[in-house]
Amino acid sequence: MTGTTIEFRSVSKHFGAVKAVDDLSFTVQPGVVTGFLGPNGAGKTTSLRMLLGLVRPTSGSATFGGAPYHRLEHPLATVGTALEASSFSPGRSARNHLRVYAAAAGIPRARVQRVLELTGIAEVADRRVGGYSLGMRQRLGLAFALLGDPEVLVLDEPINGLDPEGIRWIRTLLQQLAQEGRTVLVSSHLLSEVQQSVDRVVIISHGRIVHEGSLDDLEGGTAVLVDSPDRVGLIAALAAAGYAATRTDAGLCVTGATAAQLGALALDARVPLSLLRPDRAGLEDVFLELVGTGEGVQA
Amino acid sequence: MIAAIRSEALKLTTTRMWWVLALVLLGYVGFIAALLAGLFGALGDQLAAQPDAPQLPPESLPPIIYSTATSIGYVFPLILGTIAVTSEVRYQTLTPTFLAQPGRGRVLTAKLIVLAVAGAVLGLIGLVASMGLGAPILAATGNDPAIDQSETWLLAGRILIAMALWAVIGVGIGSLIQNQIAAIVVVLAFTQFVEPILRFGTSIWEWTATVGKFLPGAASDALVGSSIFTSLGMGTTQVQALEWWQGGLVLFGLAVVVSVLGYLTAWRRDIT
Numbered sequence: 185m186t187g188t189t190i191e192f193r194s195v196s197k198h199f200g201a202v203k204a205v206d207d208l209s210f211t212v213q214p215g216v217v218t219g220f221l222g223p224n225g226a227g228k229t230t231s232l233r234m235l236l237g238l239v240r241p242t243s244g245s246a247t248f249g250g251a252p253y254h255r256l257e258h259p260l261a262t263v264g265t266a267l268e269a270s271s272f273s274p275g276r277s278a279r280n281h282l283r284v285y286a287a288a289a290g291i292p293r294a295r296v297q298r299v300l301e302l303t304g305i306a307e308v309a310d311r312r313v314g315g316y317s318l319g320m321r322q323r324l325g326l327a328f329a330l331l332g333d334p335e336v337l338v339l340d341e342p343i344n345g346l347d348p349e350g351i352r353w354i355r356t357l358l359q360q361l362a363q364e365g366r367t368v369l370v371s372s373h374l375l376s377e378v379q380q381s382v383d384r385v386v387i388i389s390h391g392r393i394v395h396e397g398s399l400d401d402l403e404g405g406t407a408v409l410v411d412s413p414d415r416v417g418l419i420a421a422l423a424a425a426g427y428a429a430t431r432t433d434a435g436l437c438v439t440g441a442t443a444a445q446l447g448a449l450a451l452d453a454r455v456p457l458s459l460l461r462p463d464r465a466g467l468e469d470v471f472l473e474l475v476g477t478g479e480g481v482q483a
Numbered sequence: 484m485i486a487a488i489r490s491e492a493l494k495l496t497t498t499r500m501w502w503v504l505a506l507v508l509l510g511y512v513g514f515i516a517a518l519l520a521g522l523f524g525a526l527g528d529q530l531a532a533q534p535d536a537p538q539l540p541p542e543s544l545p546p547i548i549y550s551t552a553t554s555i556g557y558v559f560p561l562i563l564g565t566i567a568v569t570s571e572v573r574y575q576t577l578t579p580t581f582l583a584q585p586g587r588g589r590v591l592t593a594k595l596i597v598l599a600v601a602g603a604v605l606g607l608i609g610l611v612a613s614m615g616l617g618a619p620i621l622a623a624t625g626n627d628p629a630i631d632q633s634e635t636w637l638l639a640g641r642i643l644i645a646m647a648l649w650a651v652i653g654v655g656i657g658s659l660i661q662n663q664i665a666a667i668v669v670v671l672a673f674t675q676f677v678e679p680i681l682r683f684g685t686s687i688w689e690w691t692a693t694v695g696k697f698l699p700g701a702a703s704d705a706l707v708g709s710s711i712f713t714s715l716g717m718g719t720t721q722v723q724a725l726e727w728w729q730g731g732l733v734l735f736g737l738a739v740v741v742s743v744l745g746y747l748t749a750w751r752r753d754i755t
């Protein structure tokens with residue numbers, strides 16, 4: 185697999201006076217999972233729909249390996265898509281739903297059964313989709329995305345509504361697809377939802393990019409939780425090294441240092457540790473700070 | 484294009500809508516055809532004796548009864564075509580449709596072709612109902628069911644064409660008015676209420692009748708060549724109905740106009 189790069193070039197979309205997407209430029213590389221993050225209303229769905237030729241940009245262009253979606257010779261075999269809105273006719277079975285689009289894209293019928301099995305809905309595939317749970321619909325959406333065995337996957341909030349087992353399953357699947365050299369772009373309004381499965385992030389707010397890079401870049405400003413049976417000793421050691429620590433219910437919250445640095449510090453000071461871990465909530469705080477307010481970002 | 488057509492055909496046959504409409508059409512047309520055949524077949528003599536009752540020559544009975552497939556049944560392909568488009572908007576299935584086939588014009592063309600065939604199939608079902616029940620009842624009441632006459636089978640052929648065109652018009656209307664409820668309300672209000680009034684109103688004076696004969700329902704009846712409505716007292720003026728091929732052209736023209744308008748406006752809009 186050679187790998188296909190997604191490229192947004194100065195893409196804007198205005199709905200009347202609303203600048204839903206404002207001069208967005210970034211690239212998504214093959215071989216890694218890229219998170220596309222931002223609070224509700226940030227412009228994620230609009231951006232992805234422009235990439236897929238469903239919404240016409242006010243200006244700019246978004247392409248796959250240089251080609252706009254409508255120019256792809258075999259669109260479903262190049263790009264697999266699961267968009268947030270559940271786009272199913274409730275009276276149709278999952279199998280027939282997939283057959284309809286397999287027929288349109290010239291994909292053999294055997295592939296329908298394959299993706300039904302792959303997404304774990306083969307057993308319910310002949311039931312009408314109207315009776316499906318949100319999690320089952322998400323799986324069907326993913327089955328549609330995988331139909332053409334595509335080089336690129338574009339998924340809009342795929343984790344919404346999945347149970348914990350489903351979330352673990354999708355994380356593994358995305359990592360595996362990226363390792364095969366595919367390009368994977370996953371949107372979410374919750375950093376915590378994807379932080380374990382993405383390698384890179386593009387964070388937008390009000391239609392503009394506020395951060396692009398690895399998660400580690402973000403983590404620079406995050407905190408680490410530490411604690412010790414000898415708390416006084418630990419506080420003294422931290423103070424001596426010049427780190428600020430605040431007491432929390434979970435332990436001491438230290439900013440400006442990585443977990444590795446603090447571990448070494450404790451060893452040098454001969455203070456035993458009972459707790460040492462990066463503070464996930466801290467990363468979320470950085471995220472919230474980046475995207476402005478925390479409004480509408482609650483789970 | 485073949486792939487797009489196969490996909491559209493699958494869409495139509497994998498939901499209940501198609502089967503429900505086909506069944507209701509069968510029952511409804513069958514009921515009306517049987518009723519008319521029984522009524523006119525058995526009471527023909529008494530009606531003829533009453534000067535103020537509608538006068539129907541016996542040879543006009545079979546076409547009137549058989550053509551209920553369209554004169555009564557034409558709303559079914561029209562609704563089917565409309566729903567084939569608006570349900571995609573309603574359930575947001577235009578998204579996967581345009582993802583699998585980004586050529587939107589091609590999707591609409593495939594839909595028009597598939598619905599034309601589906602309309603003709605509904606015509607066939609309507610004929611099964613109207614002829615299947617009408618002919619034996621006519622025969623039983625001592626009338627000539629005329630099923631051995633080529634004119635009857637030409638009528639049947641024109642009914643298939645009319646039903647195909649109505650389904651295509653439905654697709655055009657659906658692509659123009661994408662809100663399902665609004666589209667169905669417009670279709671039902673026009674066909675069941677506005678047009679009958681217009682047809683009746685325009686048939687009163689000569690000059691209005693020359694316009695009224697171009698109304699889609701009138702054009703459809705002209706194409707088929709017979710209708711219970713045109714036979715019963717409507718058209719008191721001397722204005723002749725359109726020729727069958729003129730009626731067909733009017734319906735075809737209407738289908739083209741609404742489809743092209745729908746394509747140029749709503750069909751190319753953003754899918755958000």
Ligand SMILES: Nc1ncnc2c1ncn2[C@@H]1O[C@H](COP(=O)(O)OP(=O)(O)O)[C@@H](O)[C@H]1O
Nearest residue numbers: 199202204223224225226227228229230231755
């Ligand atoms: N069809 C539309 N008409 C008008 N405004 C829209 C439309 N679609 C989206 N918007 C607006 O564009 C902004 C971005 O929305 P969206 O792309 O759905 O954000 P996200 O997916 O990040 O939650 C929001 O302010 C939303 O209200």
Ligand SMILES: [Mg+2]
Nearest residue numbers: 228229230268
């Ligand atoms: Mg969204």
